[in-house]
Amino acid sequence: MSPSSPLHLAVALDGTGWHPASWREPVARPRELFTAAYWADLVAEAERGLLDFVTFEDGLGLQSSHHLAPDDRTDQVRGRVDAVLLAARIAPLTRHIGLVPTAVVTHTEPFHLSKAIATLDYVSTGRAGVRVQITARPHEADHFGRRTIPRIEAYDSPVVTDLFDEAADYVEVVRRLWDSWEDDAEIRDAATGRFIDRDKLHYIDFEGRHFSVKGPSITPRPPQGQPLVTALAHQTVPYRLVARQADVGYVTPRDAEHAREIVAEIRAEQGTAGRAQEPLHVFGDLVVFLDDDPAAATARRERLDEAAGEPYESDARIFAGTPAQLADLLQELQAAGLTGFRLRPAVLGHDLPAITRGLVPELQRRDAFRQAYEADTLRGLLGLARPANRYAAA
């Protein structure tokens, strides 16, 4: 064993990158955003860098510079393709890397999402996950017309608390449906003519405040048993969702001290939820501008801010510097209790290869990152066992 335990690395893919002016960079391919080839190239690059997984952003409305309302901007990337389908489209083209699409759980059906992610797990032979996200945007509720969501000023509203409670129920349903078939339910018993042993299929009979779902799933238990469930969290209410239902939580610490506080809070919630013994990764989210010369990274950030007409602000800490400086920061945050990182490249065409070709070799030199893929499934890469089925007789 190396003295420093390896850390886990994911990359968050969104448009041409996380900086709103990233699409104007010469390396960006803004006219190809809706083609499979564009995304296949990005994920291939991430896989060359031996990353644990990539996430794909999504939403039920056009992107906006406002958190809670649409904007009328025409100077930023707008429009996207469905993240689950995008991940499925990429799956047969890759072999090792995990694929974690975002899914909005506020207006959608847990039955549909459960079978979609189970199927993503089949088409990727065990590399699927999902990042669940709520939406409190009233205008997105109007796209569905099934309920109204009151206009709120900020995410500390009781409206949001309620949406996260609903999300926890949603994930519970998704997870129960994944377990609703035991692994050996398909028997193909020619003697009795039975294709399945129906005693190994289970009604989930979920009844909650927001919905009821009967089950079982139409899709057999996926290769990983339970594909990865992940969520981004900035405060206590979503920390609780992470603690109750996730395998990986993404958090946004300002510094090591803040990371320590967040991890302590999530671990406490995990205990309250009765999951203290279960592995739960806490990843730090960081926006990264990476160049071999720190001044170049800063200058690039300034140039992009100028193109955007305003300084880029993010929920996550923004890092501009060299791969070695970033490696120092990641190891410092790891020492504070984080187990991995989801890096948000400021400009995908520049900062993704800087991660895979600069940061990764730097971490490898420090024995802090894998030299080769060591597992066939995403759970395996993250050191998570294939869970026992909750419905199977012990």
Place this chain on the structure above:
Amino acid sequence: MTKPLKQIHLAAHFPGVNNTTVWSDPEAGSHIEFSSFAHFARTAERAKFDFLFLAEGLRLREQGGKIYDLDVVGRPDTFTVLAALAAVTEHLGLTGTINSTFNEPYEVARQFASLDHLSGGRSAWNVVTSWDAFTGENFRRGGFLPQDERYSRAKEFLATATELFDSWHGDEIVADQETGTFLRDAKAGAFVHTGQHFDIHGQFNVPRSPQGRPVIFQAGDSEEGREFAASAADAIFSRYAALKEGQAFYTDVKNRLAKHGRGHGDLLILPAATFALGDTDAEAEELAKEVRRQQVSGATALKHLEFVWNRDLSSYDPEGPLPDIDPDVSDNHISKGRAQVRMYRDPLAIAREWRELAAANKWSIRDLVINTGNRQTFVGSPETVARTINEYVQADASDGFILVPHITPTGLDTFADKVVPLLQEQGVFRTEYEGTTLRDHLGLAHPDHARGERAAS
């Protein structure tokens, strides 16, 4: 003057969750693993088929209050499999059945527009409706529709989705890196729909896809279903593959097009068809018989009799005579989640007829179910099958067929290798793909170039 030969359209239906699919055959593979879907799709593409077809089910079937276990059970998610298949094929159309009752237009439109982008214009949507509370138990919107509202919802669902597809016109994304203009119009994708079933507004977030809209299939057979198809569909997945019934259906539906301002070629009729191929016609007949026996085990025969009798018949011997008791005609049906049981409108009369048939032919329960069940549509040598398919199409029984093999995933291989070359020799089936989109394969106009406005929009 001789009529020019029609070009045949062919599609491949992934074997489904009913007793047509013979899972007990030693050659039968997984219905879930992606490798099965990839093999099936590659075979269809090798044979230059127009498209692959995936069905959908949203609740496992039950009979007598228990999950039905004699057929293939379980399937993957339609959209997700189609998106993955787009990665292992280049030309093949990707058609998925998606229910309009247990979904919302904004989400389904996003998914189809996305699939169309990710496949380079190869997506198609078979719009089906459903109303049963049994399936609704799996969904948060739960409940169900009064039966007479299902088509009104389906029509409005499709019309609303069409408005969403059309909310982007295809010229909005400028992405001018010099000037910094990404979108030509801040209101790209704006829509407002106010109707009986949907009251939604806002901005759609998937730009115009290569086909503009997915190709629309419809499968219903009722008066309403036919009218819906004539007004709004590009193709019908029909059940009338036999010559006479096919011709009657074809004529009926094509004659409905004019009043919707549509031309004869704007709606394709594509029946589902099964087949049994042998080196000779006699060998194929033998194989067809053998397959029908595989499809109807003794246990399956009893369960199929229960569809009509609506009673637990598990104590009967499938090799023995039919039950003396009459069917239970109460409303609560023994079978749930299955469309075909609604076809038996007068169970008492059917029971009488079947008893007479069985007595006259000395048939057991199993013999009866085998002999009254569907015979394969095309049985014969490759020459016979190719000739028959071509005759049916030229005689306007259909515009082609959606083939349903009985073995997963290799059930299409022989057809691809033996029958398709004969159709190609006759000059009635493509030897290479001529276009890139499914609309190209089917000879359908891009919606932006279609004649006139659609009734659905």
